[in-house]
Amino acid sequence: MSENSRTPWVTLGLIVANLAMAFAIVFFPQLIDTTMFDPRRITPLSPLLCLFAHQNLVHLLGNMIFLAAVGPLVEFTRGGWRFAVIYLAGGLLGVNAHYFYCLLTPPGTPLLGASAAVASVVGYCAIRFARTKVPLAPNFGVPVEAIAILWLLIQVAGSFIQVGEQLRGGTAYWAHLGGFLAGLAFAFIFGGLRDARHQYGHEVLERMNIRGPAATLTAAEAILNQQPQNRTAQWQRIEALHGLDEGQKCLAAIDKFIVKATPLELAQALTILSERNALDTIRSVSRLKYADQLAGTHPELQLKLIQSVADQENDLRQPDALVSLLTLLPDPDSEEYKSTANHLETLYPHHPATESARQRGFLK
Known part of the structure; x- marks a missing residue:
């Protein structure tokens, strides 16, 4: 599945x-013995099949509700x-x-149900999405950490209270615990803890933005x-540095930032420099x-960048910038166009960029 889906x-x-497994067991009850982990x-x-078979409707619905909430x-x-x-x-670890x-x-008790697998997902979410709210109704959500705590409380309570129909020995709480611990481990393996820290940091930054640039800078x-x-x-x-008018620090930060910038980030950083x-x-x-x-995408910023190079005398890239400037200026009869063309021919009459401009009809 695409992560953007x-x-x-x-x-x-x-x-x-x-x-599907539940319906199959209704019509073929003997499948219980085939799918059960004994x-x-x-x-x-049997270790895999038992994760898809359940002992009753309540068992099935409970697991599916949790899976639909956090999956x-x-x-x-x-x-x-x-x-x-x-x-x-x-x-499987559960x-x-x-x-x-x-x-x-x-002698050991048989095992049925997706509880260990769902517990693994809940364990992962307990780390990665601790502060994320799961929407349960319009304008109402419950934090994932609350769901995880509820899950654990159910397991603890289930250790002492047996409710409803039991299948050959009761609920396998060690399977639940094993799955939950596996989910915690996967949160570290797949970078869930790192992502959680990033998300929390972004939330802090959003709150600090309301207070002003000094608070944002500190955060x-x-x-x-x-x-x-x-x-x-x-x-x-x-x-924040830009807002506090910390010019040198701001420029140094931008210099590092634009090395790996996306097109949008690049445009934002260059706008501040402009x-x-x-820009020089x-x-x-x-x-x-x-x-x-x-x-x-950003024609005005593009023009400013080229102009900044075209204005630098004795720069090795100046002739290329002057030619690029001619391609962007819309009116060949404008004073700006004529001045740029004259500048190119006067300073660099034999430069390859000038020859290219002549061949392309930019110079009369």
Whole structure:
């Protein structure tokens, strides 16, 4: 699944698979024995199949509601295949936890249900989306950390209170715990903790923006001390320095920022440099390269970049900039066009750029 997709196909597929297994068991009750994980007689597929079979309707609906609540969060941010790994591998690790528990408490109880797999997803979300709210109704949401705590409380309570129909030994709480711990581990393996820190840092920056540039600068620098490559914090620091009129620090920060800037970030950074009349702090060859990148999206900024090189006497890139300027000026009869053409022919009569301009009809 594409990470930009807004339909959680893997989540929906897992829910459909669980529902399909439930219907199959209704019509073919003997499938219970085939899909069940029994520590006393393990089959090659039983550790996986048991994650899709449930002992009753309440068991099935409980797991599917939790999966529908937190599954899309993981799928949208980590991608479908990573989500599938967290779900299936976490579930299998939960089954293994149940197996080792049964070795210590013979004869062991059979296992059914997606609870271990869902617990793995909840464990991942407990780290990655601790502060994210899951919408349950219009204008009402519950933080994922609250869902995770609720999940754990259910497991603890279930250890002491047996509710409803039990299947050959009761609920496998060690499987749930094993899955949950696996999800916590996957949060570290797949960068969930790092992403959570980034998200929290961005939320702090948004709040500090309301207070002004000084507060934003303090928050951005605190984040960058722990996350030096955080692009949002880098840019917020630049804007704060610009707002506080810290010219030299702002220029130094921009110089580092634009090396890996996206087209939008590049345009924003160069706009600040233009406002400070500091475009010439960038090498002329880089300015012309950036002008090409901004062609069609930021024509005014493109023109300023080229003009800044064209105005630099004795710069090796000046003739190229003058030719580029001629291509952008709309009226060949304007004084600006004539002045630029005359400047090119006077200073660089035999330069390859001048010859190219003649061949293209820019010079009369």
